[in-house]
Amino acid sequence: xxxxxxxxxxxxxxxAASAAAPKLGRWLSASxxxxxxxxxxxxxxxxxxxxxxxxxxxxPRNFSNLMxxxxxxxxxxxGMVMVIVTAEIDxxxxxxxxxxxxxxxxxxxxxxxxxxxxxxxxxGVGLAVGALQGWLTAYARIPSFIVTLGGLLAWRGAAQxxxxxxxxxxxxxxxxxxxxxxxNRVTGIALVTVAVAAIAWFAIHRRRAERRHGLESRSAIGxxxxxxxxxxxxxxxxxxxxxxxxxxxxxxxxxxxxxxxxFLMSQTTFxxxxxxxxxxxxxxxxxxxxxxxxxLWAFCIMGLLAGVAGCIYAARLGSAGPQAGTLLExxxxxxxxxxxxxxxGGRGTVLGACLGALFMASLDNGMSxxxxxxxxxxxxxxxxxVLAVGLDALARRRD
Amino acid sequence: MTVQKEPLLQMSHITKTFPGVxxxxxxxxxxxPGEIHSLVGxxxxxxxTLMKILAGVYxxxxxxxxxxxxxxxxxxxxxxxxxxxxxxxxxxxxxxxxTVGENIFLGREPSRFGVVEWNRVYAQAASLLRELNIDIDxxxxxxxxxxxxxxxxxxxxxxxxxxxxxxxxxxxxxxxxAESENLFAVLRMLRDRGVGIIYISHRLEEVFVLxxxxxxxxxxxxxxxxxxxSFNQQALIAQMVGREVTQLFPxxxxxxxxxxxxxxxxxxxxxTGRGGLLVDDVSFAVRKGEVLGIAxxxxxxxxxxxxxxxxxxxxxxxxxxxxxxPAKITRPSDAIARGIGFVTEDRKRSGLxxxxxxxKNMTLVALEHxxxxxxxxxxxxxxxxxxxxxxxxxxxxxxxAKVRTLSGGTQQKVVLAKWLMNEARVLFLDEPTRGIDVxxxxxxxxxxxxxxxxxxxxxxxxxxxxxILGLCDRIVVLRQGRIAGEFSGAGATPEAVxxxxxxxxxxxx
Numbered sequence: 001x002x003x004x005x006x007x008x009x010x011x012x013x014x015x016a017a018s019a020a021a022p023k024l025g026r027w028l029s030a031s032x033x034x035x036x037x038x039x040x041x042x043x044x045x046x047x048x049x050x051x052x053x054x055x056x057x058x059x060p061r062n063f064s065n066l067m068x069x070x071x072x073x074x075x076x077x078x079g080m081v082m083v084i085v086t087a088e089i090d091x092x093x094x095x096x097x098x099x100x101x102x103x104x105x106x107x108x109x110x111x112x113x114x115x116x117x118x119x120x121x122x123x124g125v126g127l128a129v130g131a132l133q134g135w136l137t138a139y140a141r142i143p144s145f146i147v148t149l150g151g152l153l154a155w156r157g158a159a160q161x162x163x164x165x166x167x168x169x170x171x172x173x174x175x176x177x178x179x180x181x182x183x184n185r186v187t188g189i190a191l192v193t194v195a196v197a198a199i200a201w202f203a204i205h206r207r208r209a210e211r212r213h214g215l216e217s218r219s220a221i222g223x224x225x226x227x228x229x230x231x232x233x234x235x236x237x238x239x240x241x242x243x244x245x246x247x248x249x250x251x252x253x254x255x256x257x258x259x260x261x262x263f264l265m266s267q268t269t270f271x272x273x274x275x276x277x278x279x280x281x282x283x284x285x286x287x288x289x290x291x292x293x294x295x296l297w298a299f300c301i302m303g304l305l306a307g308v309a310g311c312i313y314a315a316r317l318g319s320a321g322p323q324a325g326t327l328l329e330x331x332x333x334x335x336x337x338x339x340x341x342x343x344x345g346g347r348g349t350v351l352g353a354c355l356g357a358l359f360m361a362s363l364d365n366g367m368s369x370x371x372x373x374x375x376x377x378x379x380x381x382x383x384x385x386v387l388a389v390g391l392d393a394l395a396r397r398r399d
Numbered sequence: 400m401t402v403q404k405e406p407l408l409q410m411s412h413i414t415k416t417f418p419g420v421x422x423x424x425x426x427x428x429x430x431x432p433g434e435i436h437s438l439v440g441x442x443x444x445x446x447x448t449l450m451k452i453l454a455g456v457y458x459x460x461x462x463x464x465x466x467x468x469x470x471x472x473x474x475x476x477x478x479x480x481x482x483x484x485x486x487x488x489x490x491x492x493x494x495x496x497x498t499v500g501e502n503i504f505l506g507r508e509p510s511r512f513g514v515v516e517w518n519r520v521y522a523q524a525a526s527l528l529r530e531l532n533i534d535i536d537x538x539x540x541x542x543x544x545x546x547x548x549x550x551x552x553x554x555x556x557x558x559x560x561x562x563x564x565x566x567x568x569x570x571x572x573x574x575x576x577a578e579s580e581n582l583f584a585v586l587r588m589l590r591d592r593g594v595g596i597i598y599i600s601h602r603l604e605e606v607f608v609l610x611x612x613x614x615x616x617x618x619x620x621x622x623x624x625x626x627x628x629s630f631n632q633q634a635l636i637a638q639m640v641g642r643e644v645t646q647l648f649p650x651x652x653x654x655x656x657x658x659x660x661x662x663x664x665x666x667x668x669x670x671t672g673r674g675g676l677l678v679d680d681v682s683f684a685v686r687k688g689e690v691l692g693i694a695x696x697x698x699x700x701x702x703x704x705x706x707x708x709x710x711x712x713x714x715x716x717x718x719x720x721x722x723x724x725p726a727k728i729t730r731p732s733d734a735i736a737r738g739i740g741f742v743t744e745d746r747k748r749s750g751l752x753x754x755x756x757x758x759k760n761m762t763l764v765a766l767e768h769x770x771x772x773x774x775x776x777x778x779x780x781x782x783x784x785x786x787x788x789x790x791x792x793x794x795x796x797x798x799x800a801k802v803r804t805l806s807g808g809t810q811q812k813v814v815l816a817k818w819l820m821n822e823a824r825v826l827f828l829d830e831p832t833r834g835i836d837v838x839x840x841x842x843x844x845x846x847x848x849x850x851x852x853x854x855x856x857x858x859x860x861x862x863x864x865x866x867i868l869g870l871c872d873r874i875v876v877l878r879q880g881r882i883a884g885e886f887s888g889a890g891a892t893p894e895a896v897x898x899x900x901x902x903x904x905x906x907x908x
Binding site for chain 2: 212268271276283286347
């Protein structure tokens with residue numbers, strides 16, 4: 001309380017109040033507008049596709065498919081955004097998905113391992129590769145483009161090697177469930193109730209902390225509206241999915257990872273340092289941040305998440321093939337960039353990346369529903385990627 | 400040579416302003432053909448800016464330039480080159496991966512129907528180098544040459560333009576004695592051919608030997624011009640540094656505590672492997688509440704010293720003691736853990752994350768103490784930042800304003816706040832008021848004084864003599880990496896400090 005009393009009695013009390021936060025300004029910041037515009041873009045795309053498919057696009061069944069299709073790219077994009085924020089890149093992610101999925105499935109087939117062991121192996125392979133590539137980038141000072149380009153080739157070769165070119169069908173039902181099962185409807189309702197409660201608690205906790213530090217000028221209405229919108233979205237999301245078969249397991253995993261990722265990036269010292277390192281590595285170094293260690297961590301997390309995605313990818317297909325995951329890195333990078341990440345580093349959010357993944361998956365799904373030929377789909381996606389980033393660059397230049 | 404001729408070059412009432420700083424204020428300068436006219440002055444006096452205007456680097460400026468009586472309007476460097484101006488700057492601009500011959504003819508290679516005639520390139524380069532008595536094979540890759548020889552190639556490149564006006568900015572800084580002598584011979588030969596030469600250097604002995612006339616610049620103004628026969632070192636130095644005290648520095652009545660930071664026999668080797676010593680056997684100590692100044696010319700090793708002491712560059716030997724305890728500092732976090740802070744020379748490059756907000760920049764060092772060991776608390780950060788925001792009177796729209804949008808002075812305050820929030824006990828300041836307007840400068844001087852009063856030990860590197868003399872209790876002068884002098888109290892005069900910085904003898908008491 002004494003801090004607040006002190007600031008209230010300085011010569012310029014207005015500074016204390018306005019320094020804390022202009023009420024509306026925060027909600028209209030550049031990055032906020034970016035996120036909103038992506039949400040709007042997704043809404044528009046959904047509306048268009050719903051229209052031209054006679055409503056099938058937004059049917060519970062297709063919505064469920066769409067969410068499931070987003071999962072793998074979404075999980076990868078959570079890791080990729082961390083790497084991109086540090087101004088590095090990881091091109092080996094697709095090959096790593098193939099390799100880790102293959103390792104997990106082969107352990108089941110060849111060594112009769114159970115769910116836990118095989119998943120741990122998949123994660124372990126991803127983490128080990130991530131650590132290696134991170135070390136080569138951060139400590140051996142080899143450009144990440146080259147390290148991960150080499151990885152793209154090498155890990156694909158490794159997958160070919162250990163599988164002998166064969167595709168391994170999955171026989172373990174618990175593992176298969178990772179990609180193909182649904183969360184019980186009742187559990188789904190329970191989860192969303194917990195989620196809404198958590199949103200409410202978080203909002204209240206924040207208000208309380210603000211009041212404790214004398215920042216009541218912050219908009220109470222803004223916080224309430226945000227909490228309400230988030231709760232409504234969560235509820236709508238789960239209810240639609242429940243109308244078909246429940247929340248798909250991969251989607252639940254994606255949500256959990258996305259929440260953890262968002263928390264890590266925006267609420268921890270680790271995340272803060274990651275943004276600093278990407279924004280200005282020199283200034284970060286002079287501020288005592290261990291720049292190399294931060295980069296290494298980013299790659300480790302990326303590798304770990306590639307392991308997760310690898311397991312889910314294989315589970316969804318029902319088998320692990322040596323070509324699994326080809327070109328997935330491009331989808332992940334596109335998702336991050338559409339979501340607002342800058343390849344120069346220092347910019348990008350997990351939420352944006354996931355929305356970017358959802359956007360791309362929506363285009364995919366909608367165009368497939370309309371039987372648009374594959375080559376046209378590729379051209380459209382490429383064009384939209386350039387358009388999205390071009391518009392963003394234009395908007396930033398005007399700032 | 401006092402033959403009356405038409406001036407080859409006339410620069411009249413040249414003015415140049417950068418945001419917040421008036422670099423040149425009505426400078427007049429002229430040059431006759433067949434003359435070596437030297438420009439001298441402190442760092443920041445405006446010499447390089449004036450020459451950049453002549454070279455066409457700054458097309459926008461006040462005043463007029465006339466060459467052989469014809470008014471000139473340089474829109475770019477090419478225009479200046481075509482008018483017969485050739486400049487060799489201090490910063491090397493050779494392309495390291497290309498050969499010497501390619502560098503000399505860069506952009507104007509003799510060609511036939513668009514195809515370069517390499518034989519002619521190398522033949523012409525070889526004959527040019529021979530004529531200038533430079534023993535370098537034009538087919539050698541430029542990057543493999545030492546800095547001194549690279550500089551010689553730059554001079555050859557400038558001369559290959561058949562310039563009427565040749566400008567050299569600190570040409571002997573990286574040359575050996577023999578190379579310098581060679582250069583002087585070449586310059587005299589060119590002068591005798593009628594070329595007008597502008598020579599910028601801090602080495603007054605050289606300037607006296609070479610020049611026909613010497614002009615002194617100070618604070619962006621022409622102070623005086625003297626001709627051969629009237630050269631006097633003491634008088635020249637006095638003109639370079641003498642000025643009315645228009646800036647008020649806070650009155651210093653400081654009580655000094657015990658020694659809190661000490662450096663013994665510190666040596667820093669050049670990390671680029673050229674084998675030189677950037678800092679050579681430097682020792683000093685700073686007390687609690689004391690402001691120690693480190694003066695010297697650019698390249699004397701001041702920034703290199705601080706950066707190495709902070710643990711940000713490798714190759715340092717010697718001892719560092721904090722509170723009389725030996726401190727092992729191998730990286731910046733070691734220094735920070737010992738309570739040392741470093742406000743670097745270039746805040747945009749190494750002080751701030753420009754696209755982040757004020758609060759995120761301020762909390763960057765003390766993040767774990769202020770916000771939380773793992774989970775950050777925005778409310779705590781805002782509270783801590785508001786305190787410094789108010790105390791330092793930071794003029795920003797809010798704590799969330801992006802630092803990039805702030806003025807230089809405000810940005811510097813954010814950097815200072817960052818270190819103060821971390822409770823720095825020893826603060827290194829490297830050119831803290833560079834690129835900052837007069838009003839903000841005064842505020843920062845007050846802040847520095849407040850810091851000293853509250854017991855912080857301050858080490859201040861500055862190229863502005865008034866600043867160093869006005870703020871510091873003691874001044875150490877570095878020259879070519881070594882301590883060249885130490886002053887305090889009445890002995891600390893601008894002339895004495897400048898004399899030590901350039902290696903001249905001290906003025907008579």
